[in-house]
Amino acid sequence: KKNKERLISLLASSKNAYISGENLSEELQVTRTSIWKYIKELKEEGYEIEAIRKKGYMLKQIPLHLSESVLKWDLKTAFIGQNIIYRPVLSSTQDMAHELARSGCEAGTLVIADKQTSGRGRLNREWESNHSGGIWMSLVLRPEIAPNNAPQLTLLSAVAVSNAIEKLLAIDVQIKWPNDIFLHNKKLAGILTEMQAEVDKINYLVIGIGINVNQQIEVFGEELQSKVISLKELLDQEIDRKTFIHCILEEFELLYNDYLENGFKPIQKSWVDKAYKIGEEISLKTPKKNFKAIFEGIEHDGSLLVENSNGDIEKIYSAEIDW
Ligand code: BTX
Incomplete structure (x- = not known):
C-alpha cells in the first residue's frame, strides 16, 4: 500500500x-x-x-471519488489527517473514531465516509447523511488541556471550516453559536465534539464535521429542505471534495497549533468576527426563564454573553435560542 x-x-x-x-x-x-x-x-x-x-x-x-490514497496525496499537514481511514459507508464516523481512539490511534487520525447510516448531531439528534456528496468526517485529538476547555475546540473547528470555505470558494459564511455554519440563513455544516475524559485530563476528543457540499436539496427530508443549503446549490457547480478537505485540514492544523501555543484569544476573535447575529436581539429560553437579550459575544470558556434588558451582561452555558 x-x-x-x-x-x-x-x-x-x-x-x-x-x-x-x-x-x-x-x-x-x-x-x-x-x-x-x-x-x-x-x-x-x-x-x-x-x-x-x-x-x-x-x-x-486523479479520481473525483474519495479513497485513502486520493485523500493522502499532496496533503500538506504535519499530523492532522496524516492517518486517514476512508470507508464508503459507516454507521457514523464518530463511532469508528471512538473505537480507534480507544485502541490508541495517533492524534490527528481522520475517519471519513461517503455515507452514514446513523449520523448524529448533538443530544442524539439525527444528522442526515445517508447520501453521498457531503463531507462526513471525524478527527481524533489528544490535547493536553483542561476538560472544561474542550468547547473551545468546537469553536476552533467552526473557524477552521469557515476559513477554508472563504479561502477556497471566496464565500463568506457565518457561525451560529455554538457549532453551526450558516449561509444565507440556512445550515451548511454542523460540528459535534465528543470527549472521553477524567476529572482533570482529556483522554481523547472526537470532533465530527458534517458539511453539505455536492448534494441537491431534494436528498434531504422534506422538513429540512427549507432549512439547509449545500455549496453546490449555491454555486451551481460540483466542488472537488478532496481539495476542500485538504484545505480544512491544513487550516485546522494552523489554528490548532496556534491555540496550543497562544491560547484561545486569537480563535475567540476570529469566531466573533464571523458570529451570526452578533449585536442583534435574540430570544433565549433557559430552565429558569425566557427573555430577550442582545448577543454580545462569547466568553473564554465558549459560553454565550448577552446583555439583558436591564443592561446587565449574562453568561449563558446552554439555552434554546430563537435566532
Ligand atoms: P446539531 O444537533 O446542532 O444539529 C442537528 C440538526 O440539524 C437536526 O436536528 C436537523 O434539524 C439538522 N440537520 C440534520 N441533518 C442535516 C444536514 N445534513 N445539514 C444541515 N442540517 C441538518 C450538528 O448537530 C452536528 C452534526 C455533526 C455531523 C457530523 S458528520 C460526521 C460526524 N459523524 C456523525 O455521526 N456526526 C458528525
Whole structure:
C-alpha cells in the first residue's frame, strides 16, 4: 500500500511529463511487473494514467471519488489527517473514531465516509447523511488541556471550516453559536465534539464535521429542505471534495497549533468576527426563564454573553435560542 502511495506521489511530482517504468521501479525498488500491477490497480481506482511505450507513464487526472490514497496525496499537514481511514459507508464516523481512539490511534487520525447510516448531531439528534456528496468526517485529538476547555475546540473547528470555505470558494459564511455554519440563513455544516475524559485530563476528543457540499436539496427530508443549503446549490457547480478537505485540514492544523501555543484569544476573535447575529436581539429560553437579550459575544470558556434588558451582561452555558 505504501508503495502505491509513493508511486502516486512520483507520478504527480512529474507534472505533464512521462516517467519511464524503469525509473519508477528503481525509485520504488520493486520490479517492473509490480509497477505495472500498481498502475493497473490505480486505474481501477479511477486514476487516469496514460502509458506510452518507450516513454512511460503520465498521470492525467486523479479520481473525483474519495479513497485513502486520493485523500493522502499532496496533503500538506504535519499530523492532522496524516492517518486517514476512508470507508464508503459507516454507521457514523464518530463511532469508528471512538473505537480507534480507544485502541490508541495517533492524534490527528481522520475517519471519513461517503455515507452514514446513523449520523448524529448533538443530544442524539439525527444528522442526515445517508447520501453521498457531503463531507462526513471525524478527527481524533489528544490535547493536553483542561476538560472544561474542550468547547473551545468546537469553536476552533467552526473557524477552521469557515476559513477554508472563504479561502477556497471566496464565500463568506457565518457561525451560529455554538457549532453551526450558516449561509444565507440556512445550515451548511454542523460540528459535534465528543470527549472521553477524567476529572482533570482529556483522554481523547472526537470532533465530527458534517458539511453539505455536492448534494441537491431534494436528498434531504422534506422538513429540512427549507432549512439547509449545500455549496453546490449555491454555486451551481460540483466542488472537488478532496481539495476542500485538504484545505480544512491544513487550516485546522494552523489554528490548532496556534491555540496550543497562544491560547484561545486569537480563535475567540476570529469566531466573533464571523458570529451570526452578533449585536442583534435574540430570544433565549433557559430552565429558569425566557427573555430577550442582545448577543454580545462569547466568553473564554465558549459560553454565550448577552446583555439583558436591564443592561446587565449574562453568561449563558446552554439555552434554546430563537435566532
Ligand atoms: P446539531 O444537533 O446542532 O444539529 C442537528 C440538526 O440539524 C437536526 O436536528 C436537523 O434539524 C439538522 N440537520 C440534520 N441533518 C442535516 C444536514 N445534513 N445539514 C444541515 N442540517 C441538518 C450538528 O448537530 C452536528 C452534526 C455533526 C455531523 C457530523 S458528520 C460526521 C460526524 N459523524 C456523525 O455521526 N456526526 C458528525
